[in-house]
Amino acid sequence: MGRRPSPGASVGAGALLQLLRDGVPRTRSELSALTGLARSTVTGRVDALLAAGLIAPSGETASTGGRPPATFAFNPAARIVLGADLGATHARLAVIDLAGNVLAVANADLDIALGPKAVLDWTIDRGRKLLDQVGRPAADLLGVGIGLPGPVEHSTGRAVNPPIMPGWDGFDVPGYVRERIPVPVMCDNDVNIMALGEHFTAWPEYEHLLFIKAATGIGCGIIADGKVYRGAQGAAGDMGHIRVAHADDVHCRCGNTGCLEAVASGGAIAAKLTEQGIPAGGSLDVVELARSGSVPALRLVRQAGRDIGEVLAGAVNFFNPSIIVIGGSLALAGDHLIAGVREVIYQRSLPLATRHLRIAAARTGESSGAIGAGVMVIEHALDPDRLDSASFGAELKNG
Amino acid sequence: MGRRPSPGASVGAGALLQLLRDGVPRTRSELSALTGLARSTVTGRVDALLAAGLIAPSGETASTGGRPPATFAFNPAARIVLGADLGATHARLAVIDLAGNVLAVANADLDIALGPKAVLDWTIDRGRKLLDQVGRPAADLLGVGIGLPGPVEHSTGRAVNPPIMPGWDGFDVPGYVRERIPVPVMCDNDVNIMALGEHFTAWPEYEHLLFIKAATGIGCGIIADGKVYRGAQGAAGDMGHIRVAHADDVHCRCGNTGCLEAVASGGAIAAKLTEQGIPAGGSLDVVELARSGSVPALRLVRQAGRDIGEVLAGAVNFFNPSIIVIGGSLALAGDHLIAGVREVIYQRSLPLATRHLRIAAARTGESSGAIGAGVMVIEHALDPDRLDSASFGAELKNG
Numbered sequence: 001m002g003r004r005p006s007p008g009a010s011v012g013a014g015a016l017l018q019l020l021r022d023g024v025p026r027t028r029s030e031l032s033a034l035t036g037l038a039r040s041t042v043t044g045r046v047d048a049l050l051a052a053g054l055i056a057p058s059g060e061t062a063s064t065g066g067r068p069p070a071t072f073a074f075n076p077a078a079r080i081v082l083g084a085d086l087g088a089t090h091a092r093l094a095v096i097d098l099a100g101n102v103l104a105v106a107n108a109d110l111d112i113a114l115g116p117k118a119v120l121d122w123t124i125d126r127g128r129k130l131l132d133q134v135g136r137p138a139a140d141l142l143g144v145g146i147g148l149p150g151p152v153e154h155s156t157g158r159a160v161n162p163p164i165m166p167g168w169d170g171f172d173v174p175g176y177v178r179e180r181i182p183v184p185v186m187c188d189n190d191v192n193i194m195a196l197g198e199h200f201t202a203w204p205e206y207e208h209l210l211f212i213k214a215a216t217g218i219g220c221g222i223i224a225d226g227k228v229y230r231g232a233q234g235a236a237g238d239m240g241h242i243r244v245a246h247a248d249d250v251h252c253r254c255g256n257t258g259c260l261e262a263v264a265s266g267g268a269i270a271a272k273l274t275e276q277g278i279p280a281g282g283s284l285d286v287v288e289l290a291r292s293g294s295v296p297a298l299r300l301v302r303q304a305g306r307d308i309g310e311v312l313a314g315a316v317n318f319f320n321p322s323i324i325v326i327g328g329s330l331a332l333a334g335d336h337l338i339a340g341v342r343e344v345i346y347q348r349s350l351p352l353a354t355r356h357l358r359i360a361a362a363r364t365g366e367s368s369g370a371i372g373a374g375v376m377v378i379e380h381a382l383d384p385d386r387l388d389s390a391s392f393g394a395e396l397k398n399g
Numbered sequence: 400m401g402r403r404p405s406p407g408a409s410v411g412a413g414a415l416l417q418l419l420r421d422g423v424p425r426t427r428s429e430l431s432a433l434t435g436l437a438r439s440t441v442t443g444r445v446d447a448l449l450a451a452g453l454i455a456p457s458g459e460t461a462s463t464g465g466r467p468p469a470t471f472a473f474n475p476a477a478r479i480v481l482g483a484d485l486g487a488t489h490a491r492l493a494v495i496d497l498a499g500n501v502l503a504v505a506n507a508d509l510d511i512a513l514g515p516k517a518v519l520d521w522t523i524d525r526g527r528k529l530l531d532q533v534g535r536p537a538a539d540l541l542g543v544g545i546g547l548p549g550p551v552e553h554s555t556g557r558a559v560n561p562p563i564m565p566g567w568d569g570f571d572v573p574g575y576v577r578e579r580i581p582v583p584v585m586c587d588n589d590v591n592i593m594a595l596g597e598h599f600t601a602w603p604e605y606e607h608l609l610f611i612k613a614a615t616g617i618g619c620g621i622i623a624d625g626k627v628y629r630g631a632q633g634a635a636g637d638m639g640h641i642r643v644a645h646a647d648d649v650h651c652r653c654g655n656t657g658c659l660e661a662v663a664s665g666g667a668i669a670a671k672l673t674e675q676g677i678p679a680g681g682s683l684d685v686v687e688l689a690r691s692g693s694v695p696a697l698r699l700v701r702q703a704g705r706d707i708g709e710v711l712a713g714a715v716n717f718f719n720p721s722i723i724v725i726g727g728s729l730a731l732a733g734d735h736l737i738a739g740v741r742e743v744i745y746q747r748s749l750p751l752a753t754r755h756l757r758i759a760a761a762r763t764g765e766s767s768g769a770i771g772a773g774v775m776v777i778e779h780a781l782d783p784d785r786l787d788s789a790s791f792g793a794e795l796k797n798g
Contacts, residue, residue, distance in 0.1 A: 032437070036444075041435035151751060160751065208631045220717070224623060231719025232607045235751045242713040243747060245644040245657075256747065258644075314641040314713050318619070320630025348642060348655065352550060352559065352634045 013045040017054060017074070017382060025058035025071035046072060053078040053140075054098070054382070076101075079142040080134075081377045082127045082181075085190060085369030086119060088112050088149050088164055088216065093123070094370035095130050098142070098378055100200055103134045105367050112149060115167035116176065124180050142381055143184040144177055145373030147193035154234045157187030163253075186377050190369055191237060192228050194362075195221025196379075197372025198325050202363035206323040210315065211362070212239075213328035214308060214337060215283050218261050222319070228376070240265070242311045260311050264304035266330050272300055283329045290333035301333045305340020312341060313348035320353050327362030335361075412444040416453060416473070416781060424457035424470035445471060452477040452539075453497070453781070475500075478541040479533075480776045481526045481580075484589060484768030485518060487511050487548050487563055487615065492522070493769035494529050497541070497777055499599055502533045504766050511548060514566035515575065523579050541780055542583040543576055544772030546592035553633045556586030562652075585776050589768055590636060591627050593761075594620025595778075596771025597724050601762040605722040609714065610761070611638075612727035613707060613736060614682050617660050621718070627775070639664070641710045659710050663703035665729050671699055682728045689732035700732045704739020711740060712747035719752050726761030734760075 015035055020026065026034070032042045049055040049072075056075035076099035085092040091110040095103045106126055112119060123146070131138060150162025157174035159165055174185035195211035203209060209223040220237035222229040230236050240261035241254050252262035262268055266283020273280040273289065276296055280286055289297035312324060324345075326338050342359050349357075362368065414434055419425065425433070431441045448454040448471075455474035475498035484491040490509040494502045505525055511518060522545070530537060549561025556573035558564055573584035594610035602608060608622040619636035621628040629635050639660035640653050651661035661667055665682020672679040672688065675695055679685055688696035711723060723744075725737050741758050748756075761767065 036436050036440035038431070038435060038437035038440075041437075045435075222717075224628060229623060231752075232721035233719055233751055233755065235749065236717065236719040238716045238719075238749055238752065239713075241749055242716050243644065243709070245642065245647075248644075254749070310642070311713065314638075314710065315717055317637045317641050318621075318635065318714055318717065320632055320635040320637075322631035350634065350637055350640055350653070352632055353630075353637065356632065 013048055014383070016042070016045050017049060020049075020055055020072065020074045021382070023074055025073040027069040027071050029069065031072075074098075078140070080131075080136055080140050081142050081145065081374040082130070083145045083147075083193075083370040083372065083374030083377070084123050084127065085147045085193060085367075085373055086110070086112060086123065086149065087190060087369075091119070091123065091126075092367055092370040093127055093130055094367055094374055095127075095134055095136075096371060096374040096378075098382070100371070100375060100378070102367070102371060103136075104130050105370065106130055107366070112165050112168075116171040116173065120173065120176055124177060127181070138181065141181065141183050143186065143377035144181060145193065145375075145377040146173060146177070146185065146187045147190040147369050147373045148173070148187065149190050151235060151238075152187050152189045154186075154188055154230055157185065160234075184377065184381065186373075186380060188228070188373070188376060189219075189234075191219040191221040192230070193221075193372035193376060194327060194369045195223055195325075195372065196228055196375050197368035197370070198327065198362055198364050199223045199226075199372075200375045201368065201371060203323055203325065203360075206358070208319070208321040208323075210237075210312070210319065210321045210324045212308065212312070212324065212326050212341075214265070214304070214326065214330040215328035216266050218265050218308065218328075220315070224319075227379075239311055239315070242314075244307050244310055247307075260307060264307040269297070269300045269304055269330075273297060287329060287333045290336065297333075298336050301330065302336045302340040304330065305337040305342075306344045307340075308337075309341040309344030310348065313345050316345055316349040316353050316357065322356065323358040323360060325360055325362050327368065331361055412447055413782070415441070415444050416448060419448075419454055419471065419473045420781070422473055424472040426468040426470050428468065430471075473497075477539070479530075479535055479539050480541050480544065480773040481529070482544045482546075482592075482769040482771065482773030482776070483522050483526065484546045484592060484766075484772055485509070485511060485522065485548065486589060486768075490518070490522065490525075491766055491769040492526055492529055493766055493773055494526075494533055494535075495770060495773040495777075497781070499770070499774060499777070501766070501770060502535075503529050504769065505529055506765070511564050511567075515570040515572065519572065519575055523576060526580070537580065540580065540582050542585065542776035543580060544592070544774075544776040545572060545576070545584065545586045546589040546768050546772045547572070547586060548589045550634060550637075551586050551588045553585075553587055553629055556584065559633075583776065583780065585772075585779060587627070587772070587775060588618075588633075590618040590620040591629070592620075592771035592775060593726060593768045594622055594724075594771065595627055595774050596767035596769070597726065597761055597763050598622045598625075598771075599774045600767065600770060602722055602724065602759075605757070607718070607720040607722070609636075609711070609718065609720045609723045611707065611711070611723065611725050611740075613664070613703070613725065613729035614727035615665050617664050617707065617727075619714070623718075626778075638710055638714070641713075643706050643709055646706070659706060663706040668696070668699045668703055668729075672696060686728060686732045689735065696732075697735050700729065701735045701739040703729065704736040704741075705743045706739075707736075708740040708743030709747065712744050715744055715748040715752050715756065721755065722757040722759060724759055724761050726767065730760055 032039050055072045058071050058073040083094045093106040150165050151160045159168040173187045177185045191213050207226050211221040213219045218240040220239045222237045241259040243258045247258040247263045250262045252259035269286045270280035427441050431438050454471045457470050457472040482493045492505040549564050550559045558567040572586045576584045590612045598608050606625050610620040612618045617639040619638045621636045640658040642657045646657040646662045649661045651658035668685045669679035689700050
């Protein structure tokens with residue numbers, strides 16, 4: 001057994017953990033019988049999972065004479081993850097355990113335009129305090145997940161030409177954080193982690209989910225077959241610049257005309273209200289006006305829902321999701337946005353694709369992004385294929 | 400080891416085959432060392448793979464004294480698959496081996512409206528003759544794959560409300576064929592198998608592929624992360640009824656207005672030409688006119704390309720594919736269709752999503768569907784997770 005397994009070829013730790021994630025305690029013999037792995041292999045892999053804290057001894061089985069064999073089970077409380085959702089003007093942090101239980105959250109006003117070092121230093125500092133608050137040492141940290149409000153190259157964790165993030169273009173976010181907290185660090189855009197947080201927390205039974213963030217911009221996070229779908233360049237779900245019919249005269253900041261974001265975002269609605277003599281600075285003003293019953297605001301929010309629905313109607317035919325979840329600050333304006341979305345999707349999409357389609361408001365609230373950032377790290381760390389690769393152990397070991 | 404492994408928990412045959420598909424011969428000891436599986440497990444799984452014909456003894460290793468140990472390797476030529484692409488008026492069959500090599504093809508005029516029994520009886524009869532032609536017994540058949548020109552519930556292989564297939568609604572296609580050829584039978588719609596055939600044969604290095612079939616109808620097959628993406632009800636890729644801007648006055652057979660199929664399909668172009676005094680009965684007439692240099696036909700084909708491009712521009716932002724492959728009979732009209740598609744996609748889609756996007760004409764020709772139907776069966780049969788399930792062996796055994 002001195003031969004080093006080639007990546008992806010060895011089987012063992014990942015398969016064992018996959019088996020044990022159901023929470024049932026099992027002995028080494030049972031694990032060997034269930035997987036076909038050699039006893040010596042099982043012992044080695046169990047030791048590695050014990051060292052990583054991912055499984056724990058869970059007592060002994062009923063004795064059948066002689067010393068009873070030890071059993072092991074998945075140990076979701078032993079390790080924790082820090083998730084950070086860094087928005088344009090707000091930051092949200094969450095500490096969760098490996099089962100996704102939220103142990104602590106923190107929110108703060110934080111301008112992403114302060115640049116990567118200032119923002120990440122704050123995140124690291126606040127994250128450490130959050131660990132202290134829940135009484136857990138840094139050695140318990142399995143990893144850190146970070147969401148950013150712009151395009152992110154997921155493989156490297158670097159922001160790519162982010163429009164509202166001066167100083168972040170190409171910055172090595174995982175590298176900077178890892179130098180200060182020596183654990184695996186992963187990065188993605190905010191909409192993907194919000195989709196993941198919503199899916200994990202509120203809709204785990206829906207395999208094909210579209211999460212719409214309707215706020216200052218409009219974006220979409222895609223869960224396909226239960227996993228985040230990112231596409232060839234990680235740009236999948238960028239629906240804000242898909243063309244809306246009858247809006248050819250509207251100019252978008254991207255240089256094109258008729259883009260969804262230019263007609264249906266919080267900023268676009270605020271501008272239209274201001275034009276009508278009702279001053280509004282952005283999506284939060286729009287939400288406040290709509291909630292206070294302003295008819296022009298309600299009409300514009302409903303029309304924005306219809307415009308979003310028009311683009312989603314195409315996405316429904318194309319992607320055939322099982323659920324569409326509408327979130328983002330504009331969704332806080334009440335049922336008018338989602339009513340407009342429903343109106344057009346049921347009018348325009350094919351019956352086969354809408355027969356069982358659910359269209360619902362987001363449930364997880366403002367922490368969905370921070371939770372999703374943590375879930376991203378957990379799903380990656382516990383991925384059976386990855387655990388089976390040769391690098392297992394080194395990366396996950398405590399501290 | 401008498402305990403029956405729970406589905407998905409056992410590891411072995413699938414992992415072994417995955418390892419051996421690289422073609423390198425290995426001994427039982429090497430397989431045990433590489434996978435961590437017990438020697439007894441390896442022996443059992445190797446025997447099962449040998450019995451299924453998926454691997455074969457490949458000679459002996461250099462002797463180091465004593466009897467040299469036997470080696471085994473993937474055996475792609477030992478088993479074959481029959482693929483059938485049943486179109487509206489044409490049927491195409493292909494026999495391929497497990498590496499996707501095409502051993503024989505057959506084409507015939509066949510009206511799908513004859514109903515399932517007549518069409519499938521012909522397919523079975525012609526398929527058997529094709530096996531005779533390549534000199535292979537039915538016992539070598541690993542499975543049969545079938546593509547149908549309408550929506551198919553992939554899990555059951557039944558057609559669902561197919562508009563042009565009278566008598567097929569809900570018919571148990573796999574059951575009917577399996578009674579006559581007792582092997583696994585899988586069914587999918589024609590666009591999905593064409594996408595699979597194109598991907599496997601011509602573009603295996605592109606992980607995210609959209610295959611557009613532009614013909615009497617317009618449909619799209621999606622390859623995501625290297626696999627067919629079907630969505631929640633198997634309806635994914637149904638782009639023919641996505642709305643095109645500026646076509647609100649065009650009525651579609653689906654009951655809506657402005658659908659892509661109503662303005663850009665071969666039938667729609669033929670109708671417009673006929674209106675202009677140039678008689679055309681369908682997409683093949685359109686292709687002939689375009690090829691003979693008819694300016695009205697060329698203009699309409701190019702405009703159809705633009706309309707398809709408009710819908711695809713949204714799909715590019717949303718799905719971020721690495722390649723779009725344009726096929727179907729309309730694509731035979733020359734470069735005008737694809738030029739129109741390119742024109743609008745590069746104008747409307749985001750730079751990040753088009754930077755490395757390739758837009759190409761289909762390469763595999765009229766057999767892509769039949770080949771893809773066979774590939775569907777191979778990918779399913781050799782799927783490591785499935786091979787690791789408890790039912791392995793029973794299903795794949797010869798004859």
